[in-house]
Amino acid sequence: MATDGKVAGKDTRATPGSFGAGEARRGLATEPPRPPPVRAPESELDAPLSSKRMIVNLGPSHPAMHGVTRAVVELDGEMIVEMKLDIGFLHRGFEKSCENVTWTQVFPYTDRLNYVSSIMNNVGFALAVEKLCRLDVPERAKYLRVATSEIHRICDHLTLIAAMGMELGAMTVFLYCIEARDHLWDRLAELCGARLTSNYARIGGVARDAPDGWVEKTVRSLERTRELLDEVDGLLTRNRIFMDRTIGTGPVTREDAIDLGFTGPCLRASGVPYDIRKAAPYLVYDRLDFDVPVGSNGDNFDRYLMRVEECRQSMRILEQCWKQMEPGEIVVADFKYALPPKPLVYGTIEGVMAHFKLIMEGIKVPAGEAYSYTEAANGELGFYVVSDGGGRPYKLGLRAPGWPMLAALPHMTKGYLLSDLVPTFDSINMIGGEVEQ
Amino acid sequence: MASEIDVIPALTTRRDEAQGWLEGIVSKGLGWARKYSLFQYPFVTACCGMEYMTVASARYDLDRFGAALPRFSPRQADLLMVVGTVNCKQAPILQRVYEQMAEPKWVIAFGVCASSGGFYDNYATVQGIDRIVPVDVYIPGCPPRPEQVLDGIILLQKKIQDQQHKLIAPSLPVIGQAPGRP
């Protein structure tokens, strides 16, 4: 935040009527990020008493609903000197399970990776397999995939804002964001059948078409979501307490972010303007007009602002999708990959045979390997798929977007206070399902 | 006292009824108090946690049932809600949290992964938390709809009401006793 908004000694950026509105900007928020101090006292008489370092275990059963991670921190007073992460408490054997089911049966497993934005996982996996099969999906399916992905991106960012607000004490923000998320989930339940784990994409298209009137209802739900998002923005973005706790904490420099493998909003908060939707457009993103927010400091406040702005840009994308979407097919017309329509299954021999083979043996994907990368809510979601020509995946590797950020958490919090760990852990959006597969 | 308290018997003799009349009143009163003031320990691991957040929020309000306040210390909680998948690495922690809770305590298996392992039948997942702790109510669903969760809470409240509560508990199980006791 470069500009210093002081007018007549009052801080214009603080919430009116709050503590900060009537006084000059406090030093804490304008200081550059503190270097990890080994404080040298001015004189021996002022030196603090030497104390033992305390090792505290922030155990796997977290009060913050973020998934299970054990963080062992070594504290010098309140300052984190060393931090070690122990993960694996939610490892559910995603890759091994997927090697034992057919290609279409993998979709529910991919849902539960990043469970707040499931459709993006589905679409990522579908794109990887379609790359191997050399399939091109019909237009309406592409628009439906993009639209539902953006709705789930908004849900993911709302969940992050809710959790971040709640853990810093703003319970109201949590309730408002969950309300907004519920509106969107109701629309998605009408479309996909499930609120959370959508299982919507299929190899060759999407599972089902939008019901009548769904687009209009979703437009109204999005208006309500926009109202709630504006309300939450007003509550948090210029809130003195929120700003003090998140500006300057958990900073990551640009070089460090790239070296540690960050992608997505966390990388853009550190100043690198890389978004896969712009750099290597997939589906219909090259026909849509949207902006990509980029931050400057790479601290928690910037990561939070990325998400709020990306919600607004997603709503912009959705408006264009509704205008550009035409009625049409939702799945490729090739019965080697897509289930034939029921009249053909009940009426013709070819339909019955195609249906039987697809259900019993699975889609036969040509042998080879492919890596597909999409811009999930958290960063680059990569699926590395190896096929041996059969109906089951030979290997399904997942590049979880939250993984590098979680691995870099000790680097981000060393030298900062224990209470700075909380907003940092929130803003990297570690979702247990994807990080621990 | 998950599944360990005797339920009030359906058929009683007149002598039993005469002896147990005051105890019955006390038991009903304690049951009423305990069922409407559940302090939950949300042992949240995975996707069901998102539905747990929704159940605790404004639309499907858990506060109406008296079960709003999560207590993040096992000593202060009496309802252990195991939300989401428990895998083999997490199992000792779940067991330790369950043993640290004080009597009376109840366990809800929230979601199909906690009830039976879900569709993760592989090397990493415990096939249902009832292999580790005794469970009172199973709420299936992947994830269960919030209405289903509220139904499970109401079932648990009925169960609590029907259990036999005493003011001075007779012989409590000892914490630290070997697990797997029936």
Place this chain on the structure above:
Amino acid sequence: MAKAVIDALVARFPDAVYDPYVGVGGDDCAFVQRDRIDEVARFLKTDPAMRFDLAPYITAVDYLGQDPRFEVVYNLLSLANNVRIRLRVKVPEADPVVKSVTPVWRGADWFERYCFDMYGLRFTGHPDLRRLFMYDEFVGHPLRKDYPLRGRQPLVPEREVHDLFRGPGPATRD
């Protein structure tokens, strides 16, 4: 553009980089010798024309029945030039050792630990090579093809439950 990168790599390391090919969907890939991967990685990161500075996605594949059995796959991305390439390193089963690229990119740390945990591949030069997902008492490497899907190794003794799906029997019957 990625083809130019692969050509430059083959020209620069003719003995370490072999068999370049164009994969499905236009991905440019090449194979690398397992003891030279860190040199190749350092070149790719530091050379001003290459600039593959983002930590790559590293995973491993178990081709049971082939020799060499394992393969470590590096998917690299250059942010400045917007170029992606893939490097594959074959690792035999008898000596599952690869040079680590963690000194080059710090973000490769946990990816290599994952390959060690799941497949048993050791990375020389890695600062802290230990299990990532599985607990220390776990024996074996789960994602290998010869490890059973249901090979559970419980940490706590399990209670006896009335299981309709699996039928009666001891708790460790699966």
